[in-house]
Amino acid sequence: MTDLPDLSSYDAVLFDLDGVLTPTAEVHMHAWQTMFEELFAAWGITPPYTEQDYFLHLDGKKRYDGVASLLRSRDVEVPWGEPDDDPSADTVCGIGNRKNEVFARVLRSEGIAPYPGSLHLVDQLRERGVPVAVVSSSKNAEEVLAAAGIRDRFAVVMDGVVAERENLASKPAPDVFLGGARMLGVDPARSAAVEDALSGAASAQAAGFALVVGVDRGVGAEALRAAGADVVVDDLAAFVD
Secondary structure, eight states, X not given: OOOOOOGGGSSOEEEXXXXXXXXXXXXXXXXXXXXXXXXXXXXXXXXXXXXXXXXXXXTTSOHHHHHHHHHHHTTOOOOOOOTTOOTTXXXXXXXXXXXXXXXXXXXHHHOOOOOHHXXXXXXXXXXXXXXXXXXXXXXXXXXXXXXHTOGGGOSEEXXXXXXXXXXXXXXXXXXXXXXXXXXXXXXXXXXXXXXXXXXHHHHHHHTTOSEEEEEOSSSOHHHHHHHTOSEEESOGGGGOO
């Protein structure tokens, strides 16, 4: 593609993590599926969990918001609970923590590697003096970045832990992208955001970013554009000179 904008012309570039920098979306998808299939079977919930449930209710959202959204889609309501609920607790937080145990186990046993194209782009931007940051809904962002060996490339990580501490609304609300820009000290109207999730593209668009780049890892280019992406690529290597 020759008509892509020059990302180094923006004041900063803020990247989502899962599915953009690292293929952790696959680990998340597997962990969510495993946990919800067991839960649905135990509780007799129908219809069964499908891959589409991940994209509609979980992708890009904070963990507990995703749990509540998916259960609501099956007309199931449980108490919200507290973030420190035991994973065995039948609360939104307990169910979310149950999934996180599966995710952490897979991450530790199998590790993670960044997408080569994404890593090349980050390094190219840094070489050109463009600040980069991570804006992720995940509470595992620090662990994932460390496991992938790329934590040192980002001065700012706005993740689910920071969002909870600052009481920021989950994507698709603009809060976390605005928070990331604030932490980095840049104006969204002069910066770019990179997302693979529909809720994330909508979040960056609502935050007023000058450019929203969609990375199509399976959700669909048209859907990403409809959610707020200005341009869509299959891999961030498309931006590397």
